[in-house]
Amino acid sequence: MLTSSFIKKLTNDSKLNIENLVILTCAIFIASIGLNMNSTATIIGAMLISPLMSPLLAIGAGLAIYDTKLIKNGGITILVEIVISILASTSYFFFSPLSYASKEILARTSPTIWDVMIAFFGGVAGIIGASKKEVTNIVPGVAIATALMPPLCTAGYGIAVHNLRFFLGAAYLFLINAVFIILTAFLGAKIMHWLGRPKGSPASFFRLPTSKEFIFITVLLLLIVPSVFSAKQMVQQSIVENNVHKLVSSEFADSLVIKEDVDNQSKTINLTISGSKADSRKIKHIKEKLTSYDLKGYSLNVIQVAQLNAATEAQFNNQVTSIINQQKQAEAEKNRQRLKDQDKQNKEIAKLSRNINSVTSVSDTNNKDSIIVELNKKMDHDQKDQLTLKIKKHFPRVEKIDYVLADS
Numbered sequence: 001m002l003t004s005s006f007i008k009k010l011t012n013d014s015k016l017n018i019e020n021l022v023i024l025t026c027a028i029f030i031a032s033i034g035l036n037m038n039s040t041a042t043i044i045g046a047m048l049i050s051p052l053m054s055p056l057l058a059i060g061a062g063l064a065i066y067d068t069k070l071i072k073n074g075g076i077t078i079l080v081e082i083v084i085s086i087l088a089s090t091s092y093f094f095f096s097p098l099s100y101a102s103k104e105i106l107a108r109t110s111p112t113i114w115d116v117m118i119a120f121f122g123g124v125a126g127i128i129g130a131s132k133k134e135v136t137n138i139v140p141g142v143a144i145a146t147a148l149m150p151p152l153c154t155a156g157y158g159i160a161v162h163n164l165r166f167f168l169g170a171a172y173l174f175l176i177n178a179v180f181i182i183l184t185a186f187l188g189a190k191i192m193h194w195l196g197r198p199k200g201s202p203a204s205f206f207r208l209p210t211s212k213e214f215i216f217i218t219v220l221l222l223l224i225v226p227s228v229f230s231a232k233q234m235v236q237q238s239i240v241e242n243n244v245h246k247l248v249s250s251e252f253a254d255s256l257v258i259k260e261d262v263d264n265q266s267k268t269i270n271l272t273i274s275g276s277k278a279d280s281r282k283i284k285h286i287k288e289k290l291t292s293y294d295l296k297g298y299s300l301n302v303i304q305v306a307q308l309n310a311a312t313e314a315q316f317n318n319q320v321t322s323i324i325n326q327q328k329q330a331e332a333e334k335n336r337q338r339l340k341d342q343d344k345q346n347k348e349i350a351k352l353s354r355n356i357n358s359v360t361s362v363s364d365t366n367n368k369d370s371i372i373v374e375l376n377k378k379m380d381h382d383q384k385d386q387l388t389l390k391i392k393k394h395f396p397r398v399e400k401i402d403y404v405l406a407d408s
Contacts, residue, residue, distance in 0.1 A: 007061070007065075007067070007070065010054070010057060010058045010061055010070060011058065011069070011070055011073060013051075013054035013055075013057075013058070014054050014055040014057075014058035014059075014070070014073045014074045014077050015073055015077065016073075016076060016077045016080055016081075020051045020077075020081075021084070023049055023050075023051050024050070024051055024052075024081055024084060024085070025084070025088065026049060027046045027047075027049050027050040027051070027149050028046075028084070028085050028088045028089055028092075028149070028152075028153060029088065029092060030042060030043075030045055030046040030049070031043055031046035031047075031050075031089070031149045031150050031152075031153045032088075032089045032092040032093065032096075032153045032156070032157075033092075034046060034104065034150075035102060035104045035105050035108075035150060035153055035154060035157065036092075036093070036096055036098050036102065037098070037102070038102035038103055038104050039104075040104065043104060043150055046149050046150070046153075047147055047148075047149055047150065050148060050149040051081070052078065052081055052085075052148040052149060052152075053148065053181070054074075054077075055073070055074035055075070055077040055078040055081070056074065056078060056148075056178055056181040056182050056185065057074075057181065057182075057185045058070050058071075058073060058074030058077075058185075059071055059074035059075055059078070059182050059185070060181065060182040060183065060184065060185025060186040060187075060188070060189060061185050061186070061188075061189040062074060063182070063186050064185075064186045064187075064188075064189035064190045065189060078178070082152065082174075085149065085152040085153065085156070086152060086155055086156050086159070087156075088156070089152065089153040089154075089155070089156025089157065089160075090156040090157075090159045090160045091156075091160075092153075092156070092160075093156055093157045093160035093161065094160040096160075099161060100325060100329065101157070101161075101163075101166070104150070105154050105157055105166070108147075108150055108151050108154040108169070108170050108173055109154065109158075109165065109166045109169035109170055109173075110169055111169065111172050111173040111176055111226075113224065115173060115176055115177070116176055116180060116224055118177075119176055119177040119179075119180035119181060120180045120183070120184055121184075122177075122180075122181065122184075124184045124187075124188060128188065147177065148174060148177055148178065148181075151170045151171070151173040151174035151177070152170070152174055154166065154169075154170035154173075155167050155170040155171045155174065157170075158170060162336070172226065175223070176223065176224075179223060236264075237264055239294070240262060240264060240295070240298075241262055243293045243294050243295050244260060244262055244269055244293075244295070245260075246293055247269075247286075247289075247290070247293045247295065248260065248271065251286045251289070252271070252273055255273040255274065256273060256274045257271060257272070257273050258272045258273065258274055259271070259272035261324060267297050267298045267299065268298065268299050268300075268301060269295070269298055269299070269300045269301065270301045270303070271300070271301070271302050271303065272303045273302060273303070273304055274304070283300075283302050286300065287299075287300050342361040342369065343361075345361070345369070345395060345397075346358075346359035346360065346361060346371070347359075348394075348395075349371070349373070349391055349394075349395060349398075352387070352390055352391060352394065353387055353390075354376075355375055355376050355377060355379065355387075356373055356374070356375065356376070356387075357374040357375060357376045357406045358373075358374045358406075359371055359372070359373055359374070360372045360374070369395075369397050369398045369399060370398075370399060370400040370401075370402075371398055371400070371401055371402070372401075372402045372403075372404060373387075373391075373401060373402070373403050373404070374404050374405075374406050375403055375404070375405050375406060376406055377405075378405055379403070384403055388401050
């Protein structure tokens, strides 16, 4: 049942004050350091002290009982805390010498439907725990399960390293958690209010949704859609990794597999093995059997090294991991430089004619560029041909040019 003491507790917990801001700042830097150092225990500590849960519960409960003060307190507090969290974590990662994405960071960039379920059931437990007068372990457990602080810090990392995918993935994970905590707090408060109604009063909880509630439910379902696709990709990736393990255990049983690396984008399996030397005919035969392991479309690369003892195996494994990480960083830097060069080229192309409003690069195939030229006014066929010749003369890499007219 909803009580005045429960509402008062939510109101006090959701207020923006110096104590909560200090705790928030501590939680931000603890979470950022944990993500940076790939320390799960440190991240859990940040989740436990984070004050982000209370304002979300206050918003949900306030919506349920039409308490505008509670909604306003929770809304202002969570918005300020989000801004502070992103700014502080961005600053930390910008100055941190460790810029490579750890596993803990990567784990928070691809939300799935399971994260939605965790947020939902965590919110249910959270509103029940918050309503209890006695101290319980429910709220700390919910804080760990729903993980509000790490996604915000990961979003800050995405901004610091200029990685839009990391930022959007982490922000989406935080949005899922926040929305479903508010939703379950709303439903929990509604149920408690309904159960605590005076005897003989009409049961108004079970009714058809209003048009506004129907729109809200629709938006909520649309919010879940990307997580379903992400879960599908994760399941497919897990299946592929399991099939690779079967391949390795069956076909390379007489060798020591030092490193397995599966690149699902390029559909490449890289194996580093030591032990009995596998001749080219055996490897060719294994490649032909990939389909039987449900790995159709994948290619297999096998790197064979000399027999390793226990002391050198770990060192070699670290060297292989370091090389892979360096290759990934080099590829990321190459892409950043390519985008920078394209932006410079587009600005120079725009200077070739006063009739050019803007230039956009859309692809880079075989070291040739494809661009879209937005025109200020309509040009006839001959004028476009002349401009095309002029662009290709100054920029030979440009292979394809499409013209569009700017919106008037």
